[in-house]
Amino acid sequence: MTTELPASQLSVSIVDEIEQLKGTFPGYRRAHARCVCYDATFVPSGVAADLTTAAHPRGEPVRATVRFSHTDTNPHLPDAGPAVRGLAVKFHLPGGTNTDLVAVNLDRFIAATPEDFLGLLRSAEPDPATGQPDLAKVQAHVGAHPSAGPALFTAAQIPTPVSYGTTTYWAIHAFLWRAGDGAVRPVRCRWVPEAGEHVLGAGEGADWPAEHLTDELATRLARGPVEFSLKVQLAEPGDPTDDATLVWPADRTEITAGRLAVTGEVTDQEHWDSQVFDPTLLTEGIELSGDPILAARSAIYAVSYNRRSHQR
Numbered sequence: 001m002t003t004e005l006p007a008s009q010l011s012v013s014i015v016d017e018i019e020q021l022k023g024t025f026p027g028y029r030r031a032h033a034r035c036v037c038y039d040a041t042f043v044p045s046g047v048a049a050d051l052t053t054a055a056h057p058r059g060e061p062v063r064a065t066v067r068f069s070h071t072d073t074n075p076h077l078p079d080a081g082p083a084v085r086g087l088a089v090k091f092h093l094p095g096g097t098n099t100d101l102v103a104v105n106l107d108r109f110i111a112a113t114p115e116d117f118l119g120l121l122r123s124a125e126p127d128p129a130t131g132q133p134d135l136a137k138v139q140a141h142v143g144a145h146p147s148a149g150p151a152l153f154t155a156a157q158i159p160t161p162v163s164y165g166t167t168t169y170w171a172i173h174a175f176l177w178r179a180g181d182g183a184v185r186p187v188r189c190r191w192v193p194e195a196g197e198h199v200l201g202a203g204e205g206a207d208w209p210a211e212h213l214t215d216e217l218a219t220r221l222a223r224g225p226v227e228f229s230l231k232v233q234l235a236e237p238g239d240p241t242d243d244a245t246l247v248w249p250a251d252r253t254e255i256t257a258g259r260l261a262v263t264g265e266v267t268d269q270e271h272w273d274s275q276v277f278d279p280t281l282l283t284e285g286i287e288l289s290g291d292p293i294l295a296a297r298s299a300i301y302a303v304s305y306n307r308r309s310h311q312r
Helices: 007-022 114-123 135-144 146-156 212-221 269-273 292-309
Strands: 034-044 062-070 085-092 098-104 175-178 184-193 226-234 254-265 286-288
Touching: 007 114, 007 292, 034 085, 034 212, 034 269, 062 212, 062 254, 098 184, 114 135, 114 292, 135 146, 212 226, 212 254
Parallel strands: none
Antiparallel strands: 034 062, 034 254, 062 085, 085 098, 175 184, 175 286, 184 226, 226 254
């Protein structure tokens, strides 16, 4: 029987386990260790105006700060290797407030609850005799949590994008959009690249320098903005909003809420590298769903921030 941990201890235990599995790199995030931040502008399409009172999907264009990242804990891994990539956006709203949308190029998460996530991490601990994970333990965990299987399978085979600007990024969680009349609609969001999807083929990328994707994006930006459309999927009754391992059917109504134009690297990279992009940092008109992974992320990020800011 598993003893349920208090939320604070659970967050610490998850970060402890990540450090044990992946190592510790002083001064870096416990995930998304290597990242670069950029200036951007978000221009709403206006079609979301009846769905939410939030300013950025319905009003005037807003400034944004964008973070592209390699999601591993090791900041020195080469870009050509397989890994999940991240796109985090901090919208700078009228009145001086911010709201964040954090996404990865994977359409779902690998665990339904923080407890399941901790259990998965523990199942992947290296066997002392071999130094490698015991696949039987991982398989036993997946057998007991079958909805985690599709994300784990996809993550293990995810192709390397040719550019940070040529892959789709999913926000993976359901959020609740509240309209001016009080009506609430669950939604899921993703960023779709205007340049299209382009990934490395077999044998490609061997000559890439370690931080090729950052260099490539600088070259791409010299030719003009790198753009993404914000696609918003609208739930139907019965669609799960509390489990990030499950996706909604592809035939759900979808709108294009606006376009993000990334224009160039920020001038204060050190400042933005130290900031937290938190998917629970919301604004009026957007609310948390009942997803326990989403609810837990802020506390987990706080543990990571405390440790990296103290050079642990």
